[in-house]
Amino acid sequence: MTRLIALASLVAACVPLNRGDYEAANAQHIYRMCQDQNFAYESGYNAGLKRYRLDTGWVETSCAPETRGRIREHYHAGYNIGIANAPIVVPTRATTYSYAEHCTFSSDCGEGRTCRSNQCMGEGYRGDACWFSSDCVSGSCNHRVCK
Incomplete structure (x- = not known):
């Protein structure tokens, strides 16, 4: 019975977000990065670790002018550390991650x-x-x- 409940909770967790929910979650994430330089650093680290393209355009459009430089620096510093620790991608028939x-x-x-x-x-x-x-x-x- 316990496994059935655990399985049901996993299925419920896999329900995709609709476009409005996704945009609201993204806006909340950006708002939090603008308010907390440590969160901006962690988000930059995670983006680098996933080998996402470095993009700080959200800083200009979403953050207060007096905090933009500091937030951008923290995000960029986290990104640089994350990309340095990113898994190595070995091109073969299938993509393999080693980490x-x-x-x-x-x-x-x-x-x-x-x-x-x-x-x-x-x-x-x-x-x-x-x-x-x-x-x-x-x-x-x-x-x-x-x-």
Whole structure:
């Protein structure tokens, strides 16, 4: 029964956003970057890590004039570090990525999860790594393993 509930929650999480929801989420993300230079740095890092094209055009159109330079610098600094750590893409018949699953920031892990010791924690099932009981769905963490 527990697995059925977990499966149902995963299916619900895969529902695609409509265009309005996507645009609203993107606008909220940009607003937060304009307000918090650390979030701008983390977002730049994540964009670089995914090998996205460097684009800071949103700074001119969305951020207050007095903060634009600082926000752009933090985003760009994060992007440079992220692109330096980006996975290596080896062109073959199929694209292959070579990297170990790890995190640098909690934002790398997704909503409700936390980055601890370069590993995403939270919502762990039996046998997954944990530090605290709150990292496990069961609420039980013994010797850094979810029970």
